[in-house]
Amino acid sequence: MRKNFLVFGSPCIGQEEIDEVVDTMRSGWLGTGPKTHRLEKEFARYLGVKNSVAVNSCTAALHLSMLASGIGPGDEVIVPDLTFCATVNAVIHTGVRPVFADIKIPDMTISPDEILRLITPRTKAIIPVHLYGNPVDMDPIREITDRHGLMIIDDAAHAIEAIYKNRKMGHLGDITCFSFYITKNMTTVEGGMVTSENEEWIDKIKIYALHGMSKDAWSRFSDKGYKHYQVVMPGYKYNMTDLQSSIGLHQLKKLETNLLRRQEIWKMYDDELKDLPLELPSIGRKENRHALHLYAIRVKKESPLDRDELMNALFLKNIGTGVHYTALHLHPYYSQAYGYKQGDFPASEMVGDTTLSIPLSAALTDEDVWDVIKALRECLK
Numbered sequence: 001m002r003k004n005f006l007v008f009g010s011p012c013i014g015q016e017e018i019d020e021v022v023d024t025m026r027s028g029w030l031g032t033g034p035k036t037h038r039l040e041k042e043f044a045r046y047l048g049v050k051n052s053v054a055v056n057s058c059t060a061a062l063h064l065s066m067l068a069s070g071i072g073p074g075d076e077v078i079v080p081d082l083t084f085c086a087t088v089n090a091v092i093h094t095g096v097r098p099v100f101a102d103i104k105i106p107d108m109t110i111s112p113d114e115i116l117r118l119i120t121p122r123t124k125a126i127i128p129v130h131l132y133g134n135p136v137d138m139d140p141i142r143e144i145t146d147r148h149g150l151m152i153i154d155d156a157a158h159a160i161e162a163i164y165k166n167r168k169m170g171h172l173g174d175i176t177c178f179s180f181y182i183t184k185n186m187t188t189v190e191g192g193m194v195t196s197e198n199e200e201w202i203d204k205i206k207i208y209a210l211h212g213m214s215k216d217a218w219s220r221f222s223d224k225g226y227k228h229y230q231v232v233m234p235g236y237k238y239n240m241t242d243l244q245s246s247i248g249l250h251q252l253k254k255l256e257t258n259l260l261r262r263q264e265i266w267k268m269y270d271d272e273l274k275d276l277p278l279e280l281p282s283i284g285r286k287e288n289r290h291a292l293h294l295y296a297i298r299v300k301k302e303s304p305l306d307r308d309e310l311m312n313a314l315f316l317k318n319i320g321t322g323v324h325y326t327a328l329h330l331h332p333y334y335s336q337a338y339g340y341k342q343g344d345f346p347a348s349e350m351v352g353d354t355t356l357s358i359p360l361s362a363a364l365t366d367e368d369v370w371d372v373i374k375a376l377r378e379c380l381k
């Protein structure tokens with residue numbers, strides 16, 4: 001058995017990130033400034049989009065996307081039932097009613113049939129989530145939103161590197177939101193980014209993200225001399241700092257090589273776990289690129305252990321795992337606030353009850369990966 005605990009979702013941090021953080025610490029400027037602006041430019045270049053705004057989380061990115069595009073109280077936004085709670089909480093923060101939709105299997109992403117069933121005159125937007133890094137099949141969704149005059153706000157928290165039919169993230173929805181949380185494919189510890197081709201929304205997001213002020217701190221205090229600012233709306237404190245961006249600048253450069261490493265780990269799991277009573281994740285359609293964020297395995301009925309028993313058995317063997325996710329409508333807040341109950345979204349419930357994610361990070365050594373494989377084989381033999 002391995003000696004130390006293998007943490008689920010450990011980040012892959014190198015000397016470059018450490019040196020850049022130290023450089024920022026010594027520079028005299030730690031807040032939002034030149035390094036954050038560089039990260040915004042380089043992130044936009046990576047995706048081939050015009051605009052990107054750095055914020056302090058994907059939750060903030062989602063919240064500001066709705067505010068800037070004029071979605072508000074009285075409106076409804078359709079969200080998948082199988083996602084992280086932040087997708088839905090951001091809708092609620094905006095004063096909007098989230099309408100849950102079931103997923104389709106094997107994609108695990110929002111079902112277009114469900115979207116059609118749930119559209120009302122109050123519906124303003126859909127938030128597709130590219131779950132586990134698998135790009136959502138967007139063409140059928142775009143066809144529906146065009147027909148009904150709805151917006152698409154993409155939750156690409158898992159999927160920076162994903163490609164759908166030759167289109168990178170940022171080119172699918174009207175606004176796209178990214179997460180740089182610690183477990184994500186690229187991290188700034190906490191952080192996020194919004195991209196959109198709509199300049200008016202982008203300008204509003206920049207202002208909303210920093211107190212509603214007409215100028216950010218760097219443009220007020222930089223060597224170009226002090227500038228007055230005006231508060232043009234009651235904004236939020238959602239800005240990213242240069243200290244965080246120092247990590248992000250190097251994480252961004254390593255996205256593609258880290259993806260290659262996760263590809264190797266994914267293949268080792270595919271090869272070594274295929275004879276176990278597990279449904280292994282699919283990398284989706286050939287024409288797309290999966291961002292390989294989470295290797296989520298479904299425990300089959302014939303398994304000697306159910307999902308929770310397996311997680312516990314792996315924990316006792318020093319292997320950390322995660323659940324992505326429990327069907328959202330079963331959480332007390334959402335079921336009480338919106339009247340959802342067991343049985344409302346069968347596909348999402350089934351995945352939520354039987355799936356666990358095993359470690360998949362470019363930081364893992366081959367030895368770590370073999371420890372996971374051996375532990376799973378021992379538990380399920």
Ligand SMILES: Cc1ncc(COP(=O)(O)O)c(C=O)c1O
Binds near residue numbers: 056060086178
């Ligand atoms: C699908 C999804 N959306 C949104 C978020 C929120 O991201 P953040 O933690 O950056 O706010 C997460 C974070 O885990 C996520 O997994």
